Amino acid sequence: LLALTSYMVNAQTKIIAHRGFSGIAPENSLSAFEKAIEIGAEYFELDIHKTKDDSLVVIHDAAVDRTASENAKGKIAEMTYKELSAVNIGNPSKFGDQFKDEKIITLREALALAKGKIKVCIEIKVYGAEEEVIRTINELGVNDEVIIFSFYYPVLAKIRSLDKNIPILYLISAADATTFDYANVIHANAIGVGSKTNITKEFLAEAHQAGLEVWRWTVDEEEQMKELIGLGIDGLISNFPDKAMKIKKEM
Ligand code: G3P
Numbered sequence: 001l002l003a004l005t006s007y008m009v010n011a012q013t014k015i016i017a018h019r020g021f022s023g024i025a026p027e028n029s030l031s032a033f034e035k036a037i038e039i040g041a042e043y044f045e046l047d048i049h050k051t052k053d054d055s056l057v058v059i060h061d062a063a064v065d066r067t068a069s070e071n072a073k074g075k076i077a078e079m080t081y082k083e084l085s086a087v088n089i090g091n092p093s094k095f096g097d098q099f100k101d102e103k104i105i106t107l108r109e110a111l112a113l114a115k116g117k118i119k120v121c122i123e124i125k126v127y128g129a130e131e132e133v134i135r136t137i138n139e140l141g142v143n144d145e146v147i148i149f150s151f152y153y154p155v156l157a158k159i160r161s162l163d164k165n166i167p168i169l170y171l172i173s174a175a176d177a178t179t180f181d182y183a184n185v186i187h188a189n190a191i192g193v194g195s196k197t198n199i200t201k202e203f204l205a206e207a208h209q210a211g212l213e214v215w216r217w218t219v220d221e222e223e224q225m226k227e228l229i230g231l232g233i234d235g236l237i238s239n240f241p242d243k244a245m246k247i248k249k250e251m
Pocket residue numbers: 018045047060123149171192217218237
């Protein structure tokens with residue numbers, strides 16, 4: 001309880017680099033994570049899926065098609081780690097040849113890079129990865145440097161059953177008062193809401209009253225950043241964390 005309580009004390013908005021600093025580097029790539037570290041963001045966020053041979057890899061979609069540079073196709077769950085690790089994700093149509101060697105990485109590699117430098121939001125996009133996620137975190141000794149995200153409530157319930165202290169954020173697009181109850185059942189620390197949730201001072205106060213922080217994804221417009229930071233949002237997730245950090249500093 002003590003650990004959870006101290007986590008909740010929040011004076012300032014935390015700025016999170018969405019899929020790494022993905023405004024200037026390929027999403028969910030080592031370079032995007034390095035760039036988040038370089039600007040001193042407090043966290044980067046990443047998404048994970050599980051390969052056919054049970055490796056946890058960092059990628060948003062359930063298939064490689066959208067983010068692969070070279071016409072690679074295939075579902076992550078049907079590909080081996082070896083096959084996936086050969087897929088290039090340099091996104092030349094957006095970034096030219098700047099990131100021509102960029103490859104899909106594992107959760108372990110991302111956490112090893114981050115250790116001691118930045119905290120990591122691990123969004124679990126798949127069922128059946130919970131034990132391996134906790135094992136990886138424990139092996140690297142980064143329990144105090146991560147927070148687990150998911151839209152899948154049973155995934156978060158399982159994470160909580162495996163680890164009673166690890167910070168959890170329950171992702172939900174349109175939150176309402178019942179969300180707080182659900183979040184509390186699994187002792188979540190925060191909820192992560194999207195644009196369908198109307199964030200007001202009252203909403204934030206109610207969440208805080210229920211012992212929950214409120215983080216908002218994914219905010220790239222400066223006006224909106226100002227408004228949310230002004231309201232006292234607890235976490236702001238952006239593809240351009242540099243802009244949000246600057247705004248926060250000037251407020
Ligand atoms: O951080 C939450 C946000 O990343 C959820 O949406 O689609 O970007 O994973 P998505």
